Amino acid sequence: MVKINGEMLDMAGKTVTEMLAAMEVNGQRVAVELNEDIVPKASYGETVLKEGDTVEVVRFVGGG
Amino acid sequence: MALPTREEMYAALEERHGAELQKKLSEASVAVCGLGGLGSNIAIALARAGxxxxxxxxxxxxxxxxxxxxxxxxxxxxxxxxxxxxxxLSRISPYCEIQKDCVKLTEENIPELLSGEAIICxxxxxxxxxxMLVNCVLETMPEKYLVAGSGMAGIGPSNTIITRRMMKRFYLCGDGSSDVDDGMGLVASRVLICAAHQANAVIRIIAGEYDV
Structure with a gap:
């Protein structure tokens, strides 16, 4: 299990790209932290989530 | 009436904010990226604070x-x-040093354009x-403090707008969900709340107060 935005989800083994797709999140509007470090956007496809990881998906919405 | 001198302006700020904080504020350098409802209000709050x-x-x-x-x-x-x-800003704070750039920020030009400031809004x-800006700053300039805003459209409750410390040097203000693309307009009062959260986060960082 992987802790994503505080929720335990069955995402171990998935890449960040696959996780975002499963969450139905637009990858152009997020920043992703893995164990408190930023995941570079270019690495989403090759960064694999492991059992016990903590992920924060920061979703941005429009307006300013 | 003649403008007050630099020393008179500084003394008035020092009297209200205290000598220690005012010294930190006057030595601080902050970048404000985007000068709309958030950015124009953030910059004015920071200029007023000295x-x-x-x-x-x-x-x-x-x-x-x-x-x-x-x-x-x-x-x-x-x-x-x-x-x-x-x-x-020059009318509000005539001795504030202002660098202005008419430019569209991109992944290519951000590292150079924002190299001079320790704190980025x-x-x-x-x-x-x-x-794009948040990812670029966090990926390429990990030494910077970054204060972002997301979610302030409409006339929802004031108290849903909060400041969160997402990473050691990354703060996010807003309600996180009120999206202008969902048809909610932007209203001065609620945009100001978010801008004030961002400006206050900046001032707290300058003061060395990093918790939220």
């Missing part, structure tokens, strides 16, 4: 649709926002541009 140097960046011009929430005047319609806001309006 922040010593502000770097303001926007590619756009003042439009009549901005006047409901952005700190511009009808006679400034058509001006570059960077020019119009620079004029206003994200104040764009489009979600994908917010994400």
């Amino acid at each position: 922040v010593g140097r502000l770097h303001i960046l926007d590619f756009d011009r003042v439009d009549i649709s901005n006047l409901n929430r952005q700190q511009y005047f009808p006679e400034q319609l058509g001006m570059l926002k960077s020019d119009a806001l620079c004029d206003t 994200e104040a764009f309006d489009r979600a994908d541009q917010k994400a």
Whole structure:
């Protein structure tokens, strides 16, 4: 299990790209932290989530 | 009436904020990226507080649709926002050093354009541009403090707008969900709340107070 935005989800083994797709999140509007470090956007496809990881998906919405 | 001298302005700020904080504020340098409802209000709050140097960046011009929430005047319609806001900031805080850039920020130019400031405010309006700036700063400039805003559209409750410390040097203000793309307009009062959260987060960082 992987802790994503505080929720335990069955995402171990998935890449960040696959996780975002499963969450139905637009990858152009997020920043992703893995164990408190930023995941570079270019690495989403090759960064694999492991059992016990903590992920924060920061979703941005429009307006300013 | 003649303008107060630099020393008179400083003494008045020092009296209100205390000598220790005012010294930190006057030595601080902050970049404000995007000069719309968030950025224009953030910059004015920081100028009033006596922040010593502000770097303001926007590619756009003042439009009549901005006047409901952005700190511009009808006679400034058509001006570059960077020019119009620079004029206003100079009236508020005549000894503040202001660097203005009329430029569209991209992944390519951000590292160079924002190299001079320790604290960066994200104040764009489009979600994908917010994400671009935040990712670029966190990936390429890990030594910077970054204060972003997301979620302040509509007239929802004031108290849903909060400041969160997402990473050691990354703060995010807003309710996180009120999206202008969902048809909710932006209203001055609620945009100001988010801008004030961002400005206060900046001032706390300058003061060395890092918790939220």
